[in-house]
Amino acid sequence: MEQSYAVxxxxxxxxxxxxxxxxxxxxxxGVFRLAFRITGNEQDAEDVVQDTFLKxxxxxxxxxxxxxxxxxxxxxxxxxxxxxxxxxKRHLQxxxxxxxxxxxxxxxxxxxxPSPDRxxxxxxxxERVAAALGRLSPAERAAFVLRHFEGQGIETIxxxxxxxPGAAKNTIFRAVQKLRGELEVYAAASE
Amino acid sequence: xxRHLSEEQLVELYYGDLAEGRExxxxxxxxxxCGDDYRQLxxxxxxxxxxxxxxxxxxxxxxxxxxxxxxxxxxxxEEVEHSWSVLDAWKNFVRGWSWTGATAMAAxxxxxxxxxxxxxxxxxxxxxxxxGKNQAPIQQSVLLVALGDHLxxxxxxxxxxxxxxxxxxxxxxxxDISTQQQxxxxxxxxxxxxxxxxxxxxxxxxxxxxxxxxRILMEIANSPSKLDExxxxxxxxxxxxxxxxxxxxxxGSAVRDKEQSSLPAIxxxxxxxxxxxxxxx
Ligand SMILES: [Zn+2]
Numbered sequence: 001m002e003q004s005y006a007v008x009x010x011x012x013x014x015x016x017x018x019x020x021x022x023x024x025x026x027x028x029x030g031v032f033r034l035a036f037r038i039t040g041n042e043q044d045a046e047d048v049v050q051d052t053f054l055k056x057x058x059x060x061x062x063x064x065x066x067x068x069x070x071x072x073x074x075x076x077x078x079x080x081x082x083x084x085x086x087x088x089k090r091h092l093q094x095x096x097x098x099x100x101x102x103x104x105x106x107x108x109x110x111x112x113x114p115s116p117d118r119x120x121x122x123x124x125x126x127e128r129v130a131a132a133l134g135r136l137s138p139a140e141r142a143a144f145v146l147r148h149f150e151g152q153g154i155e156t157i158x159x160x161x162x163x164x165p166g167a168a169k170n171t172i173f174r175a176v177q178k179l180r181g182e183l184e185v186y187a188a189a190s191e
Numbered sequence: 192x193x194r195h196l197s198e199e200q201l202v203e204l205y206y207g208d209l210a211e212g213r214e215x216x217x218x219x220x221x222x223x224x225c226g227d228d229y230r231q232l233x234x235x236x237x238x239x240x241x242x243x244x245x246x247x248x249x250x251x252x253x254x255x256x257x258x259x260x261x262x263x264x265x266x267x268x269e270e271v272e273h274s275w276s277v278l279d280a281w282k283n284f285v286r287g288w289s290w291t292g293a294t295a296m297a298a299x300x301x302x303x304x305x306x307x308x309x310x311x312x313x314x315x316x317x318x319x320x321x322x323g324k325n326q327a328p329i330q331q332s333v334l335l336v337a338l339g340d341h342l343x344x345x346x347x348x349x350x351x352x353x354x355x356x357x358x359x360x361x362x363x364x365x366x367d368i369s370t371q372q373q374x375x376x377x378x379x380x381x382x383x384x385x386x387x388x389x390x391x392x393x394x395x396x397x398x399x400x401x402x403x404x405x406r407i408l409m410e411i412a413n414s415p416s417k418l419d420e421x422x423x424x425x426x427x428x429x430x431x432x433x434x435x436x437x438x439x440x441x442x443g444s445a446v447r448d449k450e451q452s453s454l455p456a457i458x459x460x461x462x463x464x465x466x467x468x469x470x471x472x
Pocket of ligand 1: 223224
């Protein structure tokens with residue numbers, strides 16, 4: 001399997017469409033998961049998946065280390081996702097200040113307060129988690145997702161985000177601190 | 192470790208990044224304040240880990256590829272341009288001659304098909320099931336890549352139709368399917384060629400699926416480009432009832448299997464395959 005994977009990578013890099021297809025089929029779901037966790041939006045995640053593979057296709061010859069295509073691909077995907085949410089943030093900031101967005105999300109949560117029989121606690125928690133992740137800065141969110149969900153090491157995350165390792169570590173720490181501030185009370189309650 | 196752990200150290204400990212991990216763990220066991228702090232942090236992080244991601248089924252990768260295909264071809268178009276002089280000549284010849292509107296891949300198929308016809312054939316008449324099996328490997332491979340691409344493009348149109356939605360426009364909901372129609376129209380001429388070749392090669396099952404596909408493509412192409420909710424639903428239902436998407440996928444993967452197995456017959460493998468696979472200009 002891994003042997004044939006390495007062959008597929010080499011062939012795709014040489015321009016073989018069938019091999020490229022194999023790589024798309026193999027990595028699409030993983031890239032989608034990563035993209036969704038960074039963008040928090042299904043349609044955005046689909047756009048990121050598409051952009052990621054297009055960029056891979058366009059720049060494949062720049063890829064040298066065959067064993068770590070996954071890492072390289074996730075690096076492309078992370079940066080596509082960051083571009084997308086940064087662009088969106090700028091766009092939104094022209095219309096409303098950022099903390100109003102935050103407040104709007106909180107208002108939405110409380111105004112939609114569900115009757116207990118219709119919505120489980122965990123569904124409400126899911127929304128709170130999503131909202132808290134949504135209030136991280138793009139870099140915090142990306143760094144946190146790569147560390148927390150993808151299990152990537154500090155060095156890899158730093159390289160992906162173009163940061164020094166110390167800065168990457170700090171970014172993750174800030175993200176955890178913010179999440180803690182918003183969510184710990186619910187985690188304690190649900191234990 | 193005598194001193195209490197900082198929040199930063201607790202986070203590092205959780206992720207296994209803390210250099211003095213063992214001492215820290217020992218401290219957590221002996222210090223209730225730090226232990227509680229750590230357990231709270233861990234519970235929060237574990238809760239975040241449960242955040243769900245929308246499901247994507249096993250066919251997802253395939254769908255992504257099919258949606259990418261037109262863009263990959265644009266990407267590749269410039270690269271191949273140089274290496275296509277002979278085939279371009281063929282394409283122009285064939286196009287100018289009679290196959291107006293057919294895509295380059297369909298023209299390429301005609302080239303392959305005619306070349307195959309002109310080559311001495313293996314004596315026994317073609318039997319059902321094996322598309323183009325009597326043709327020389329290079330022609331067969333070109334044909335299979337072309338057919339595979341055609342099926343991918345058809346799948347794209349069918350998927351796009353399946354995902355089409357009626358959105359509010361004025362007082363009614365309506366769906367604009369003009370893009371899908373454009374695609375469908377482009378595919379009909381190609382489809383007719385492949386169907387003819389499949390029938391002539393005695394591959395009744397492929398010819399049958401292509402015939403069903405052609406009907407659906409015609410129906411998409413000939414529908415009004417703005418459909419109301421009901422019309423859209425009934426068109427989608429007719430597509431679904433025929434199970435055409437599934438059939439297209441089945442012969443698509445059969446074609447790709449054959450394509451793979453015909454690969455070693457081509458000298459140099461990658462180069463000629465990639466040229467033929469990216470031939471749509
Ligand atoms: Zn302590």
